[in-house]
Structures are given as structure tokens and as C-alpha cells.
Amino acid sequence: MTKQILKIHNKSDIPDNIVQKENQLIEKCIEIEKQLPTFMKDFFIYLKNGVALSTRHAYLQDILFFCKYLLLETNLTKASQTEEISQDDFNGIKARDINRFIGDYCTRYIVEENGTPTIMENHNRALARKKSSLTVLFKYLFRDEIVKENITDGINPIRLPKPQPDAIKKLEIDEVAKMLDTVESGLGLTEKELIYWEKTKHRDKAILVLFVTYGLRLKELQQLNISSFNFNRGDFKIYRKRGKEVNMPLNYSVEKVIKDYISIERASDDQISEKHKDALFLSLQKTRMTEKAIRQLVKKYTSIALGTTPSNGYSPHKLRATAATSLIQNGFSIYDVQNLLDHDNVTTTQLYAAHKKNVKREIVDQFEWLEEYDHKK
Known part of the structure; x- marks a missing residue:
């Protein structure tokens, strides 16, 4: 099926090519949001209005990846699809579960595509971004009383190398x-x-x-x-x-x-x-x-x-x-x-x-x- 090309009615001073590209990224964000639990809807609105578009996309990708991990690698949910994960399931997640996801699973996992397994590795910079995405999510869910505990204080720190001028x-x-x-x-x-x-x-x-x-x-x-x-x-x-x-x-x-x-x-x-x-x-x-x-x-x-x-x-x-x-x-x-x-x-x-x-x-x-x-x- 051919992907439909969006026509943009641009009423701003920003050139059409930039507006077109931004809207393509917005569409990608919306597609990811459709795969995530509905109780996160207010969080999606927060991302939409509170962070840069590229950051919104990166956060959503990381959160979807975490939700897939919950389905495939843990007993923390009985859902069969990521969008079916419940608010109660998220209330059962502890800091140690996040630490296992970031510190153990994300460092080295296998992705199978067309029958060919590929080993994927993430180093500290990529792990820090995933930690940041989940920290923002859980802080928001706690603030909006969707989860009962703020588990983010128990998430392990990730040490990043200090940039060296040389x-x-x-x-x-x-x-x-x-x-x-x-x-x-x-x-x-x-x-x-x-x-x-x-x-x-x-x-x-x-x-x-x-x-x-x-x-x-x-x-x-x-x-x-x-x-x-x-x-x-x-x-x-x-x-x-x-x-x-x-x-x-x-x-x-x-x-x-x-x-x-x-x-x-x-x-x-x-x-x-x-x-x-x-x-x-x-x-x-x-x-x-x-x-x-x-x-x-x-x-x-x-x-x-x-x-x-x-x-x-x-x-x-x-x-x-x-x-x-x-x-x-x-x-x-x-x-x-x-x-x-x-x-x-x-x-x-x-x-x-x-x-x-x-x-x-x-x-x-x-x-x-x-x-x-x-x-x-």
C-alpha cells in the first residue's frame, strides 16, 4: 500500500519544506502513540506542548520499546498488545524493574528480522537517554496520580564520560x-x-x-x-x-x-x-x-x-x-x-x-x- 503524502496548508512564515518535514515527524509520533496505553494520553499532550518535536519522538520510541519489553521479557503484565497494558500494571512496576531493563536488557538484546537474529548493543549515552525518557514518564504519571509512587529516585545513575577537549x-x-x-x-x-x-x-x-x-x-x-x-x-x-x-x-x-x-x-x-x-x-x-x-x-x-x-x-x-x-x-x-x-x-x-x-x-x-x-x- 502506497503511503499517503500529506498536503499541508501552511499559514506561517516558515518555508513549506520545513513545515512538511515537521508534520511527517508529527505523524510518526501519532503512530507510536496509537500503540501505547490509553492512560498515557495526558502525557502525550504534555510532550506535544512541552518539549521539542525531535525529543517527543525520541521519548515515545523509548517508551514503546519499554512497553514491548514488559510484554516479551517480564511477568509484569498479562496484556498481549502494548496498548492493552493497564494502569494497574504500571503501578506494579518498581525502580528495580527499570534498573533491570536499562542495566541488563538494553545493554545487549537480540532483534530478529526476516528470520535473521541481530545482536543490538547500547552504550552509556544511549542508556542515559532511555533512562531520561522513562524518568520523565514516571514523574509525570506520579504527578497526575496515575501511579501511586515516585519510583524515579531509585533508578540507578548512569555515568557518562566527561567530554575531553582533546x-x-x-x-x-x-x-x-x-x-x-x-x-x-x-x-x-x-x-x-x-x-x-x-x-x-x-x-x-x-x-x-x-x-x-x-x-x-x-x-x-x-x-x-x-x-x-x-x-x-x-x-x-x-x-x-x-x-x-x-x-x-x-x-x-x-x-x-x-x-x-x-x-x-x-x-x-x-x-x-x-x-x-x-x-x-x-x-x-x-x-x-x-x-x-x-x-x-x-x-x-x-x-x-x-x-x-x-x-x-x-x-x-x-x-x-x-x-x-x-x-x-x-x-x-x-x-x-x-x-x-x-x-x-x-x-x-x-x-x-x-x-x-x-x-x-x-x-x-x-x-x-x-x-x-x-x-x-
Whole structure:
């Protein structure tokens, strides 16, 4: 059966492609909610209005996974379907049951698909997210008197490794130059890659320059439209997490690569279907590039800069880290970089600041008190 394509009546200022994608995710959330117990309905409303859409989807996935575990792996319910699990069943769940689910079952379980068993493993970061989903659920159910006890205090902590600045993967400035030289000249590409490069080099260059200039998230770049750009005013519009609209200033480098791509390489409007006519970055099939295609493109060019295989190339998120550390190394404050990259917390930006090499040496060398050593004077 062919899946029905939703038609969206968009009355907001947000571009249709972004509204369409959000509604597709909303539909996925609704499908999961249909499989969950009806006594959770008010919790679904809470998620709908209280958290980001991607978080809502992640929580629902985790809760459905837990409900399936209750059916298949425990004696905590006599229900045969997840939606049949009762309020009384949830009242019988103790903290130790959650700890067994997260600490034992989730670390290693088997999924059978088409008769082939696959071992699935979750490490601490994934386990912490599942713990968070269930903690939010049980706190809500206790608050609304659906369960009688707040069992969340008894859920075992999960220790996450502290992010280490030295572990942040990024390109050095000379590697960025090499990457941009590759996309400019084709040097380092295979014969097969060169065939495609001839048709997409201006597009690829524009994508890479946008990533390393602004540290855009993959989703933010993939959603860009022709109408996002106002060259007369020298800015372009992006939509951050939680639908936050932001105007970003254009510099000369970015303006040039975008204009070159549009004028030299991008297909003309009469060759593009109505659905993709406003999309900035197009595939060779003249449709909006997917996040997967952009990710593969970035891995290909970064692997050449790093001197490694395409599978070991860097993701777009590593170019976000590259932008952050490059800006800090060029003297911009962590608060300016936090603002540009849209970090919720400045401590995230501080991780990139720690990458500035020999920062103490640079400071004291430029701050001599004795005149004979002060080169500035």
C-alpha cells in the first residue's frame, strides 16, 4: 500500500519544506502513540506542548520499546498488545524493574528480522537517554496520580564520560584549505568521482564553505532555500532547533560561492518540479539533496584532507567543531561563538576554546612589562 503524502496548508512564515518535514515527524509520533496505553494520553499532550518535536519522538520510541519489553521479557503484565497494558500494571512496576531493563536488557538484546537474529548493543549515552525518557514518564504519571509512587529516585545513575577537549574531532586550518582545494581542482578524487565532480563542484564548494563559516547543523543546511537568501541586504535566514528563526549575515566568500553555484551549475526553474523549485542544494536528479547525500559528500572531501578512506572521513558535525575552534583561534570570544553556533550552554563552546594551542604562551608573550622585551612598542 502506497503511503499517503500529506498536503499541508501552511499559514506561517516558515518555508513549506520545513513545515512538511515537521508534520511527517508529527505523524510518526501519532503512530507510536496509537500503540501505547490509553492512560498515557495526558502525557502525550504534555510532550506535544512541552518539549521539542525531535525529543517527543525520541521519548515515545523509548517508551514503546519499554512497553514491548514488559510484554516479551517480564511477568509484569498479562496484556498481549502494548496498548492493552493497564494502569494497574504500571503501578506494579518498581525502580528495580527499570534498573533491570536499562542495566541488563538494553545493554545487549537480540532483534530478529526476516528470520535473521541481530545482536543490538547500547552504550552509556544511549542508556542515559532511555533512562531520561522513562524518568520523565514516571514523574509525570506520579504527578497526575496515575501511579501511586515516585519510583524515579531509585533508578540507578548512569555515568557518562566527561567530554575531553582533546577528543573533539575537527579539521585543522591547513586541512580546511586542502579540502577546499580538492573541491576546487578535483585533485585526489577517483576517475569515477571526477565525472560527478564536473557536474557538482560549485554546489559542493558552496556546501563546504557554508559549513566551515557558520558551523551550521546538517538539518539547517539541508533545509536552505533560494528564498532564504537576501543578497541585497547581505543576509540569509535559517531555522534553528525548536523552529527558532535566525538571520545570518553573508560575507563575501559565502556570497560568491552561492552565487556561482546558482548562476553556473544549478538547474533552471523550468527543469525542476514545483516541490523542489525553491530548494537551494539539488541532487543530479534535480530534487532537494537529502541529509544522507550531504553527509556522504562531506565525508568524501574531508577524507581527502585527512589522507584517509571515505568511511573514515568527518561528518558535518565535525565541520561545526572546525568552525568553532577556527573562530576561537582567530581571537573571537566564546560568547560570540556561542551566539553564532546557537549553543544552549556556553560550557559546550568552552570545550572548543580549550583547543586553542599555547594560549598561555600567546597571552604572556604579548603582555611584556619590560620595554626591551615588548616588541609591540
